[in-house]
Amino acid sequence: MDAVSTGTASASVADTSATATDAMPLAQRAAQLDRANPLAHTRDRFLIPEGTVYLDGNSLGALPAAVPRALDDAVRRQWGTNLISSWFGEGGWWEAPLRIGDRIGALLGAAPGQVVAGDSTSVQLFNTVMAAARLRPGRRVLLTDPGHFPTDAYLTDSAAGLLGLDVRKVPAPQAPAALAEYGDQVGVVSYPIVDYRTGELWDLPGLTRAAHAAGAVTLWDLCHGAGAMPIGLDASEVDFAVGCTYKYLSGGPGSPAYTYVAARHHGAVRHPMTGWHGHADPFAMQDSYTPAEGIARARIGCPPVLSLLALEAALTAFDGVGLADLRAASLSLTGFFIECCDALLAGHGFEVDTPREPARRGSQVAVHHPEAPALTARLAERAVVCDKREPDILRFGFNALYNTHADALAAARTLRDLVAG
Numbered sequence: 521m522d523a524v525s526t527g528t529a530s531a532s533v534a535d536t537s538a539t540a541t542d543a544m545p546l547a548q549r550a551a552q553l554d555r556a557n558p559l560a561h562t563r564d565r566f567l568i569p570e571g572t573v574y575l576d577g578n579s580l581g582a583l584p585a586a587v588p589r590a591l592d593d594a595v596r597r598q599w600g601t602n603l604i605s606s607w608f609g610e611g612g613w614w615e616a617p618l619r620i621g622d623r624i625g626a627l628l629g630a631a632p633g634q635v636v637a638g639d640s641t642s643v644q645l646f647n648t649v650m651a652a653a654r655l656r657p658g659r660r661v662l663l664t665d666p667g668h669f670p671t672d673a674y675l676t677d678s679a680a681g682l683l684g685l686d687v688r689k690v691p692a693p694q695a696p697a698a699l700a701e702y703g704d705q706v707g708v709v710s711y712p713i714v715d716y717r718t719g720e721l722w723d724l725p726g727l728t729r730a731a732h733a734a735g736a737v738t739l740w741d742l743c744h745g746a747g748a749m750p751i752g753l754d755a756s757e758v759d760f761a762v763g764c765t766y767k768y769l770s771g772g773p774g775s776p777a778y779t780y781v782a783a784r785h786h787g788a789v790r791h792p793m794t795g796w797h798g799h800a801d802p803f804a805m806q807d808s809y810t811p812a813e814g815i816a817r818a819r820i821g822c823p824p825v826l827s828l829l830a831l832e833a834a835l836t837a838f839d840g841v842g843l844a845d846l847r848a849a850s851l852s853l854t855g856f857f858i859e860c861c862d863a864l865l866a867g868h869g870f871e872v873d874t875p876r877e878p879a880r881r882g883s884q885v886a887v888h889h890p891e892a893p894a895l896t897a898r899l900a901e902r903a904v905v906c907d908k909r910e911p912d913i914l915r916f917g918f919n920a921l922y923n924t925h926a927d928a929l930a931a932a933r934t935l936r937d938l939v940a941g
């Protein structure tokens with residue numbers, strides 16, 4: 521049985537019946553779609569090796585062209601020449617977590633003053649899930665995703681252990697029903713916006729509403745959504761969110777994560793990590809902790825300044841980019857890639873795991889095949905970079921700022937050549 525034969529476009533049928541010229545219509549379509557792409561100009565904002573088809577931006581975004589010179593300035597001038605004076609005044613290192621937090625916030629649909637950058641996603645997850653649970657004392661259940669990313673699962677279990685909470689793992693589509701049933705016991709509802717394996721987009725507004733109807737607060741992990749689509753944190757009245765910046769935001773390896781706390785919680789929220797940068801008067805060097813006003817209380821300690829400044833430069837790749845255009849371009853890329861898979865890979869043991877319905881898709885396409893790990897390695901030898909999730913998933917991440925429909929077609933054709941050759 522052809523696992524990917526559910527495509528219905530008649531062009532797909534014609535493509536599979538031809539041989540040498542089978543990809544011609546797709547090649548023409550790719551060129552046409554790339555010409556019509558309103559974001560075609562942003563590819564020049566990245567330094568991508570010539571000839572490489574880079575479809576792993578959902579793990580490590582490509583290098584934005586603005587980063588090397590910004591890092592050089594940060595190291596040689598700000599650090600080398602201006603030394604410690606860069607913390608304040610023109611250097612602005614002290615304010616960087618808040619300033620960059622606001623820039624990230626704009627991409628998340630968050631008004632200024634609700635996002636702070638710094639530390640790792642894992643640290644932010646722990647600090648945030650604890651803070652969220654403490655806002656609902658007396659509610660003993662923490663509702664989360666059985667398929668959540670491992671670090672989220674481990675840290676949630678750890679926080680629940682410390683607080684004596686009961687973790688219940690319910691898939692996102694069933695979570696509203698669980699909330700309707702025993703929501704009065706649920707304090708925190710913690711989910712990823714996109715499933716990291718299949719690329720399925722969960723219903724953030726709907727699940728947030730269901731959580732609020734039950735009296736719970738929400739914590740969303742945005743790692744696989746931020747920088748790929750509008751998220752509308754404020755519009756959906758999300759309570760807390762965290763995410764990394766090295767995937768679709770292209771901040772670089774180990775770039776700082778961020779945390780969002782809705783302004784309405786700023787007065788009451790108490791994070792467990794009471795580091796001195798979150799103190800109301802950090803330079804008074806007081807004996808005990810008083811949280812700062814606003815989102816600054818979510819700061820912890822000294823941020824990784826060089827990484828923050830690299831991230832700030834990386835985010836200029838989004839300058840002037842409308843999130844609706846970004847989402848449309850992303851869906852066009854993933855939709856076209858699925859079409860290429862249908863046309864070129866049918867009969868070779870592949871199955872597309874990502875929903876075909878655009879509204880249920882993030883910005884990656886997961887394809888499963890029993891030999892996924894070996895195929896990922898062989899694709900890399902041919903300069904098509906994707907990644908695998910054991911045991912049998914190939915993940916193709918599309919960043920609409922730099923990927924093209926030609927990339928999508930090249931990846932599917934290379935894969936076809938490997939299995940058919």
Ligand SMILES: *Cc1c(COP(=O)(O)O)cnc(C)c1O
Nearest residue numbers: 640641642669712716741743764
């Ligand atoms: C990438 C990712 C992380 C990464 O956490 P780190 O602390 O940056 O290693 C966490 N959660 C999800 C859902 C992710 O996709």
